[in-house]
Amino acid sequence: MSSENAANFEAVASAVTGEIGEDEWYRPSPLERIQRTLHKYPALGPFLVLVVMVVVFSLVAPDRFLRPFNLSLIIAQVTVIGTLAIGQTLVILTAGIDLSVGAIAVFVSIVMANVNVALGIPGFLAVPMGFAFGTACGLLNGMLITRLRMPPFIVTLGTLSIFFALNLWVSGSATVRGTNMDPLLLWPGQPITLFDTRFTLGSLGMLLMYGIMIYVLGYTAWGRYVFAIGDDPDAARLSGIRTDRVLLSVYAVAGLIYAIGAWFLIGRVGAASPQSLQIANLESITAVVIGGTSLFGGRGGVLGTLFGAMIVGTAVNGLTIAGFDPLWQRFAIGVLVIVAVALDQWIRRVGK
Amino acid sequence: MTAAPQPVLQATSLVKRYGRVVALDHADFELYPGEVLGVIGDNGAGKSTLIKCFSGAVVPDRGDILLDGDKVHFNEPTDAQDAGIQTVYQNLAVCPALDIATNLFLGRERRVPGWRGKYLRMLDHKGMREDAKRELSQLGLLTIQDMHQAVETLSGGQRQGVAVARAAAFGQRVVIMDEPTAALGVKESQKVLQLIRDVRDRGLPVILISHNMPHVFEVADRIHIQRLGRRAAVVTPQSHTMAEAVAIMTGAMEVKMTAEEIARPAAVN
Numbered sequence: 261m262s263s264e265n266a267a268n269f270e271a272v273a274s275a276v277t278g279e280i281g282e283d284e285w286y287r288p289s290p291l292e293r294i295q296r297t298l299h300k301y302p303a304l305g306p307f308l309v310l311v312v313m314v315v316v317f318s319l320v321a322p323d324r325f326l327r328p329f330n331l332s333l334i335i336a337q338v339t340v341i342g343t344l345a346i347g348q349t350l351v352i353l354t355a356g357i358d359l360s361v362g363a364i365a366v367f368v369s370i371v372m373a374n375v376n377v378a379l380g381i382p383g384f385l386a387v388p389m390g391f392a393f394g395t396a397c398g399l400l401n402g403m404l405i406t407r408l409r410m411p412p413f414i415v416t417l418g419t420l421s422i423f424f425a426l427n428l429w430v431s432g433s434a435t436v437r438g439t440n441m442d443p444l445l446l447w448p449g450q451p452i453t454l455f456d457t458r459f460t461l462g463s464l465g466m467l468l469m470y471g472i473m474i475y476v477l478g479y480t481a482w483g484r485y486v487f488a489i490g491d492d493p494d495a496a497r498l499s500g501i502r503t504d505r506v507l508l509s510v511y512a513v514a515g516l517i518y519a520i521g522a523w524f525l526i527g528r529v530g531a532a533s534p535q536s537l538q539i540a541n542l543e544s545i546t547a548v549v550i551g552g553t554s555l556f557g558g559r560g561g562v563l564g565t566l567f568g569a570m571i572v573g574t575a576v577n578g579l580t581i582a583g584f585d586p587l588w589q590r591f592a593i594g595v596l597v598i599v600a601v602a603l604d605q606w607i608r609r610v611g612k
Numbered sequence: 613m614t615a616a617p618q619p620v621l622q623a624t625s626l627v628k629r630y631g632r633v634v635a636l637d638h639a640d641f642e643l644y645p646g647e648v649l650g651v652i653g654d655n656g657a658g659k660s661t662l663i664k665c666f667s668g669a670v671v672p673d674r675g676d677i678l679l680d681g682d683k684v685h686f687n688e689p690t691d692a693q694d695a696g697i698q699t700v701y702q703n704l705a706v707c708p709a710l711d712i713a714t715n716l717f718l719g720r721e722r723r724v725p726g727w728r729g730k731y732l733r734m735l736d737h738k739g740m741r742e743d744a745k746r747e748l749s750q751l752g753l754l755t756i757q758d759m760h761q762a763v764e765t766l767s768g769g770q771r772q773g774v775a776v777a778r779a780a781a782f783g784q785r786v787v788i789m790d791e792p793t794a795a796l797g798v799k800e801s802q803k804v805l806q807l808i809r810d811v812r813d814r815g816l817p818v819i820l821i822s823h824n825m826p827h828v829f830e831v832a833d834r835i836h837i838q839r840l841g842r843r844a845a846v847v848t849p850q851s852h853t854m855a856e857a858v859a860i861m862t863g864a865m866e867v868k869m870t871a872e873e874i875a876r877p878a879a880v881n
Contacts (some may be wrong), residue, residue: 299762480733481721484714491707498669498705500690500719558709610765 355557362540383442398515448527490557637841650832696784
């Protein structure tokens with residue numbers, strides 16, 4: 261805004277005496293303060309849950325859980341779902357949902373591997389082709405949602421089946437073994453040993469992607485638009501945001517992120533199997549929800565999702581080490597999801 | 613009497629149909645410099661559709677919109693905003709979960725100068741927050757200290773303050789206010805009405821759409837009465853009483869006006 265305009269504005273405003281809403285000022289109770297703090301910092305809740313879990317498991321199994329190697333292992337274990345959950349977070353922030361995340365990722369991994377192995381195209385081309393393919397899949401979701409005005413749940417429920425079926429058809433239901441692949445395709449699986457930890461390039465890549473997306477969502481106009489559209493699409497449109505275009509780009513970016521996740525998957529498994537990631541949609545949504553992002557859109561963020569994915573990974577790892585039957589892992593995750601959504605409902609009532 | 617000045621905003625014979633429903637039936641409209649124009653009409657008279665044509669939210673099927681005498685076409689709300697028309701919507705058009713500064717600058721974010729803004733497209737959060745704070749304190753909204761605060765944590769009056777501040781800060785030629793006092797109490801309404809006068813006194817014409825007759829009669833210089841998709845009459849608080857305005861609005865009273873009378877209905881006195 262020009263300074264001249266601001267000066268005019270001053271003249272206008274100086275004539276308005278008194279303060280709107282001054283008599284509504286009140287001191288919030290401690291519980292309301294907690295509610296407001298959680299409202300302001302959506303990643304704080306999941307972070308505290310993660311800290312508590314680490315402390316508890318460290319007390320239960322100090323010799324085995326709290327070792328650098330084990331902690332880095334948890335990060336390696338959540339690499340693929342953690343990466344896919346970044347894209348899922350973007351979609352859920354716009355008040356959408358993506359059920360086709362696993363289908364896109366597994367389809368991309370099959371395309372990437374077959375382009376390289378069956379067609380003999382070198383890895384430095386096969387990997388970008390896989391990325392382009394994933395972006396196209398996401399774009400298709402976005403087109404169906406914005407052009408045909410269909411609910412994301414239905415669109416991605418449909419494309420989930422379509423992409424998965426095409427993936428079986430393209431692959432002939434056969435796994436592509438890593439031994440025949442260009443090393444670049446397996447690169448994300450490369451271990452990196454630092455002191456006592458053991459990361460993979462894929463897990464570092466995942467952390468880097470979280471860093472980039474935290475920046476993009478928090479510090480660019482596009483990031484603000486993603487939140488605005490999920491919060492109130494009409495208000496966003498009336499503010500001059502081209503909501504359909506932004507929405508389309510969200511699904512395309514999500515598709516690209518799934519494709520990168522597919523690359524990490526090939527590296528982690530050391531092969532491309534058309535039967536993998538069958539419940540990746542539920543797992544990624546679980547990470548997003550436990551991470552404090554609201555299913556109603558507009559609230560949350562990717563940092564929370566990272567904590568959400570780590571919480572799931574820590575629960576599985578810690579409960580295994582503590583000697584519980586695997587059924588209790590699922591039980592614990594179920595409880596976490598319900599608690600997270602209940603908390604979200606409470607936080608959303610702030611100021612009401 | 614002298615010829616009427618050129619309208620800032622003019623519409624001639626606007627038509628808008630939604631299927632078989634005719635929202636605008638050859639509606640005319642003029643807004644002159646330096647005035648507050650009240651727009652009243654019964655539900656379904658086409659007030660909202662008319663105003664949405666000016667804010668770019670609705671594209672008319674037929675008819676012309678002229679801004680300072682030049683024909684304009686608004687396909688998107690951004691087109692109208694770029695042309696200098698700012699609207700405060702009935703539902704406030706703010707994103708409740710986003711903070712005050714973000715809402716104030718939504719759709720026209722500013723980037724930091726230098727390479728971070730250019731290549732990393734980094735937003736100037738600090739600068740926008742400072743500006744937002746200045747705007748709001750100028751509006752007398754000093755109780756709001758934290759520009760990080762989400763709009764949904766504000767009171768109704770404070771939220772309206774944010775929406776009005778945005779329109780007044782960015783409006784270059786016309787400010788449209790759609791039911792700005794609908795959700796407010798008596799005291800807060802008075803402050804918003806005062807703000808409308810102040811925006812006008814600064815030289816920015818204001819279109820005020822409201823169901824609240826006393827509010828319209830209090831601040832409007834002229835009152836456009838919309839009925840059955842077209843303009844039934846233009847009156848002033850001096851020339852007509854509220855009861856007469858309601859009679860015209862409901863069709864109980866018919867008026868025929870010349871172009872000159874419409875431009876200067878005060879001359880009727």
